[in-house]
Amino acid sequence: MSELKADKLVDGTLAWRAPPPPLVRRIATTISNVWYELRKSRTASIGAVMLVLLFGACIGTPWLATHDPIKQNYRERLQPPSEKHLLGTDRMGRDIYSRLLYGGRRLVTIAVVAVTLSLVVGVPFGVLTGYFGGLADTIGMRIVDGLLAFPGLLLYLLFVTVAQAWKFEGVMLDVVLVGALALAGMPEKARLARGSVLAEKQKEYVEASRAVGDSPARIALSQILPNILSPLIVTATVRLGFVILIVAALSFLGLGTPPPTPDWGSDLSAARDYMETHPLIAAFPGLAICYTVLAFNLFGDGLRDILDPRLAER
Amino acid sequence: MTAADTLLRVKGLTKHFTLHGDIYSKLAGEKTQVLKAVDGIDFHIQRGETLGLVGESGCGKSTTARLVTRLIEPTAGEVTLKGEDLLAFSRRRLKEARKEIQIVFQDPYSSLNPRKTIMHILSRPMEIHGLAHSWTEKREKVLELLRRVGLGIEHIDRYPHEFSGGQRQRIAIARALSVDPELVIGDEPVSALDVSIQAQILNLFRELQKEFGLTYLFIAHDLSVIRHISDRVAVMYVGKIVETGPAAALFDKPLHPYTKALLAAVPEADPTKPAPRLTLQGEVSTPIDPPPGCRLCGRCPRESAVCAEIAPPLVDVGDGRQVACHNL
């Protein structure tokens, strides 16, 4: 060992012994690396910019909003966009701009939490059943098949109807919705994860890990999982756009949180009566939904190109 | 040569894979086929020596490597490591034994986890076996390993994709050495490498053997590589060992018709040597439901009636050599 130390001093490479850099710096490097990668795909960078704006608006809602989204003002009903009301007012004189911000915040939160939850449950489920195989795999995949056989929309309707019957309100209703969405999204992630694991566990590094005596669970989750994340991240991102569409559709059909809670779907639904006279009232929530879904889809597609370079070459 | 010098002894090691036909063939009452990948092989490795295991693709040499490391479970047979029955080990004892037998794989591109740094790849085995505790200690040991296999210490925080094939194989060797093993199994460790790099890695194997007193089970299909690295050689053909003996004697005067054929088929890098030719008939026999006799039956120039009936056992012919052939 003494010989080695001498080597290092001669090269002046003591840095190779230094402890890992602090968390803040590691995060900063990661962000700059991520941006560097994103620039490879125009689609992804456009999507990323759109998403940053979207999340910025969601986080900054309390500061960006100009009015209380629920407060009605009958003297200022159905106004066109003006300096006071940036996007005008609806039939109850509520500020559309502020309602969009609060509604978006709620919608995006529901979608992100639901998809994250489906990943957190589905991926380890798929990874472990796939890695261990045998009986665990058979039972696990039959459960997943059972869930897949249930049409998603039916599941949401069931959950929401039951929740409404039990007089769930406000946040509780949202929680039920998130649960339904997560449950419906779980099988897809589990299947995808399992498929990737089956391919990945043939690789020699997995055998090498077994040969040094690593535990099976640790090999599955710490060695294999990082290698199969790419397709999962892509699916999850595209799925986010889809989930937002579903949530908006449900409240459009009156199965979401009841008014006066700001909600793109129910606002759009309410604006239908004024389509001919005041089309802008319907246009804004519609555009907001479009923008959000487009942002997630663009980002997801671009991400796929970056993470799977073979596809991008075509 | 005492028994204490024997590091690994394998007796009647067998691995059969049952090939499941589809449901229709089962309904039709067809018998399931058995692929006899390894079919009752015996060999032993003395401490500090290199046993070369050579054979063509599909002969079962890689399966043997995985059986000996218990990456797959044998159908039958015995594997004893330093006199202890490896197959009877409890899970905990097996984990300890893993420290003593390490393996270097063929493909340096798939044998290193692309998402882990070299530091992680080399320090993880130490962590598992409690060979290093603090971060600094692991770091020191990893740097030492890198130096030993001829890599720069600046490589420690890089990822496998930043290295060439030869460098990756050095990392794979360093990983095998990280737990201070006694037996290192090389499963075709140089066959994916270019000639000039292959020579570097072969030399590295030799240097490390001298330095750490390692014992090797070296598997390859390239006869000149086997000749170069091995003290003793075992030749495999379709799941069976057909000839073993000291490398020099076996290569200079092969006894089994298959060994002879292998040697005659090697194109040597010297135009003045005789051109490679095949002294057997037909193609490699199948390991799926093989007939009872000698596996070389039907291809062999020295065949007699008994060959189709009885599989020849491996018998001593003196000078530490064993051959499995009825018609010597």
Added chain:
Amino acid sequence: MAETVLALDELTVRFRLRRGDLTAVDGVSFSIERGQTFGLVGESGSGKSVTAKAIMRLIPDPPGEIPHGRVLFEGSNILDKSDTEMRALRGRRIGMVFQEPMSALNPVFTVCDQISDALRTNLGLSKAEARERVIELLSLVGIPSPQKRLDSYVHEFSGGMRQRVMLAMALSCNPSFLIADEPTTALDVTIQATILELITGMIERLGMSLLFITHNLGVVAHACDRVGVMYASHIVELGDTREIFANPQHPYTVGLLNSIPRLDGQAKYLTPIAGSVCNMMDPPSGCKFHPRCSHAMDICRREIPRLKEIAPGHLAACHLHDRGTA
């Protein structure tokens, strides 16, 4: 002097990649005479397969391009030919055998369909005539009972048999020139021996010329009349096989020969070439081999050595030989 079938004149192939230009083949010249087998040896990434593809005009453009150089096949420059002329040349006049028969042969067609397809379009044979010819070809390449194997699919053949099918396909239209790109690399040594015997025997019998590309020096030693050694896009040494093996002049060739373990006698340590192959995206200045060369001099870092004749028919591109001839 015998008739020259193929001559490469300063052939250069470049790939324009997003990260920059990569010169895969740089000023490669050699010629092959009728009835001769020319071996192109080199390690992976040396440009030997790209050279073969360039001869067949199979370099995808973009990103590949051939900025200069000529490929003279029977006197005319292949690079000037139209795509239609080229299609007539491929298969019909120049046959090609690849390393991986599984990916070169189409898995959804039977062997007969694949081979007779070329026969019918190129030679205008009827279906029945083509079938007869396929049987003839399959027996020529040593496939037992060809009538029975005719309607099999590629996956039903073993590795060695697949390579025979490939060879039959390459020979189907009686080409005068054959390119074999690592035809035995994926095969076991005993099968390799039979395929080698088959190819060399076929060349002799049919009076064809062969460009044999391989990384295996042993194969070259026995299959080829002349050899070109490639390193990092250049031919570094060129000459008769016996001469090159007996009297290698370029340090890379010497290094390669010293890197091979021998079947006879046992050198405990090999003398490998130090370091690893240079990054072709950012090649070293001057001689591409100088960072790994034990004889490297100042001039090697500055100037790319040109191929010079150091003995009749024996060329090497190394500055070490400048002093000798000066």
